[in-house]
Amino acid sequence: MEAAATEDRHEQEGKTTVVALDESEQSLYALSWALQTINFRESDKLLLLHAKSSPISSAALAGPGYVLSSEMIISMERAQEREINAFMSKAMELCKEKQVNSEKYVVPGDARDVICEVVEKLHANVLVVGSHGYGAVKRVLLGSVSDYCAHRVKCPVVIVKKPSKKADQEKH
Amino acid sequence: MEAAATEDRHEQEGKTTVVALDESEQSLYALSWALQTINFRESDKLLLLHAKSSPISSAALAGPGYVLSSEMIISMERAQEREINAFMSKAMELCKEKQVNSEKYVVPGDARDVICEVVEKLHANVLVVGSHGYGAVKRVLLGSVSDYCAHRVKCPVVIVKKPSKKADQEKH
Numbered sequence: 001m002e003a004a005a006t007e008d009r010h011e012q013e014g015k016t017t018v019v020a021l022d023e024s025e026q027s028l029y030a031l032s033w034a035l036q037t038i039n040f041r042e043s044d045k046l047l048l049l050h051a052k053s054s055p056i057s058s059a060a061l062a063g064p065g066y067v068l069s070s071e072m073i074i075s076m077e078r079a080q081e082r083e084i085n086a087f088m089s090k091a092m093e094l095c096k097e098k099q100v101n102s103e104k105y106v107v108p109g110d111a112r113d114v115i116c117e118v119v120e121k122l123h124a125n126v127l128v129v130g131s132h133g134y135g136a137v138k139r140v141l142l143g144s145v146s147d148y149c150a151h152r153v154k155c156p157v158v159i160v161k162k163p164s165k166k167a168d169q170e171k172h
Numbered sequence: 173m174e175a176a177a178t179e180d181r182h183e184q185e186g187k188t189t190v191v192a193l194d195e196s197e198q199s200l201y202a203l204s205w206a207l208q209t210i211n212f213r214e215s216d217k218l219l220l221l222h223a224k225s226s227p228i229s230s231a232a233l234a235g236p237g238y239v240l241s242s243e244m245i246i247s248m249e250r251a252q253e254r255e256i257n258a259f260m261s262k263a264m265e266l267c268k269e270k271q272v273n274s275e276k277y278v279v280p281g282d283a284r285d286v287i288c289e290v291v292e293k294l295h296a297n298v299l300v301v302g303s304h305g306y307g308a309v310k311r312v313l314l315g316s317v318s319d320y321c322a323h324r325v326k327c328p329v330v331i332v333k334k335p336s337k338k339a340d341q342e343k344h
Contacts (some may be wrong), residue, residue, distance in 0.1 A: 033328055037298065039211035126209065150322065150331050156205055160328040 014043030015125040020115050020145070021050050023087045026130035030160035031091055034128045035098045047122065048091050048104040050084055051114035112148045119153045127153055131161040186215030187297040192287050192317070193222045195259045198302035202332035203263055206300045207270045219294065220263050220276040222256060223286035284320045291325045299325055303333045 019034050021027045031048070040046065068076075088104045095102035107114045119127050129146045150157045191206050193199045203220070212218065240248075260276045267274035279286045291299050301318045322329045 030328075037211060037328075038209055146322075147319075150318075154333060154335060156202075156209075156330055156332040158328055158330045159322050161326060163326060 014041070014045055016045050016047060016122050018047045018049050018115070018119050018122070018124045018127045019091075020111065020127065020129040020149075021048055021087065021091055022111060022130075023050075023083060024130060024132075026132050026160075026162050028087075028091065028094075029162040030128050030130040030158075031094060033160045034158070035094060035100060038126070038128075040098075040100045042101075044101065046095055046100050046102040047118075047124070048088060048095070048102055049115060049118055050088060050104070050106045051111035052080070052084060052106050052108045053110065054108070111145050115145065115149050116152045119149075119155060124153075124155050126156045126158065128158045128160060131159050186213070186217055188217050188219060188294055190219045190221050190287070190291050190294070190296040190299045191263075192283065192299065192301040192321075193220055193259065193263055194283060194302070195222075195255060196302060196304075198304050198332075198334050200259075200263065200266075201334040202300050202302040202330075203266060205332045206330070207266060207272060210298070210300075212270075212272045214273075216273065218267055218272050218274040219290075219296070220260060220267070220274055221287060221290055222260060222276070222278045223283040224252070224256060224278050224280045225282065226280070283317050287317065287321050288324045291321075291327060296325075296327050298328045298330065300330045300332060303331050 017034060017038060017040070019027075019031045021031065034046070084106060088106065092102055092104060105118065107118065109117075115127065115129070118124070127149060129149055131144065131146050146157070146159045150159065189206060189210060189212070191199075191203045193203065206218070256278060260278065264274055264276060277290065279290065287299065287301070290296075299321060301321055303316065303318050318329070318331045322331065
């Protein structure tokens with residue numbers, strides 16, 4: 001069995017799971033799902049990947065003719081930095097609780113490109129991504145990040161949907 | 173943490189993983205991936221789901237005006253039955269090797285509808301599906317089954333791509 005042979009090699013080398021995070025509850029749920037569902041061994045690694053968009057490009061969504069001073073840009077960048085750090089620390093803490101080796105990667109760029117590039121470069125074994133993160137406006141304009149990645153990366157992709165509270169109540 | 177609370181309930185009840193199979197190598201690889209990657213507990217269940225298309229609708233792809241006698245239909249149905257049974261036995265065997273509780277479901281109908289309906293009905297916790305099964309012609313006409321299901325089911329969906337031999341060699 002080909003998959004079994006590949007598995008034997010990974011058993012020694014350790015597998016790399018990439019979880020794409022974007023400060024949304026959706027992506028934190030995707031991480032929790034991965035920690036609970038995937039069978040992590042000691043040699044395995046979970047990579048917490050955050051694509052950091054430029055605060056200027058985010059501000060551009062406010063409309064054309066919106067001018068930012070350099071102080072405003074620096075201030076926005078610092079605020080973004082603090083938010084990302086707090087979020088990533090929370091994510092690292094969840095991994096620690098489950099005794100899963102984790103590393104964080106904050107990479108500047110568009111989430112779609114960053115995720116596909118990192119997954120490819122690291123020869124990741126699985127990519128976990130929330131179904132509805134990365135901003136509603138961009139999703140309408142460019143399609144969902146999860147769809148984009150599912151079509152482009154070579155490894156298995158898990159698209160995690162956070163169940164609505166109503167659906168969860170109905171189920172139990 | 174909401175996901176953790178849901179997990180506590182599943183710990184007692186057992187989780188249901190649905191793996192969609194279609195007699196392709198791609199879907200058998202998806203099953204192997206699930207068995208190696210997902211953390212199955214004793215109370216968990218793996219459901220091997222096969223959507224059985226009518227042999228008549230498959231034959232219709234040969235073109236209009238193609239007439240089948242009732243003997244031919246019966247013969248095709250029997251051959252399909254044998255193939256499915258052999259494939260599902262192989263799949264059950266893989267689960268047994270990994271000591272994972274499995275059940276097989278062969279449901280008549282179109283794969284897209286069958287998979288979504290069964291996942292919904294059983295409140296499955298995760299759906300695993302190969303990225304390129306279920307026939308090339310249908311995929312061109314209707315889009316891939318994995319895309320269809322990823323957009324419709326409420327639970328996390330794993331889209332498993334079987335790596336090409338070349339890609340696997342490059343990696344190791």
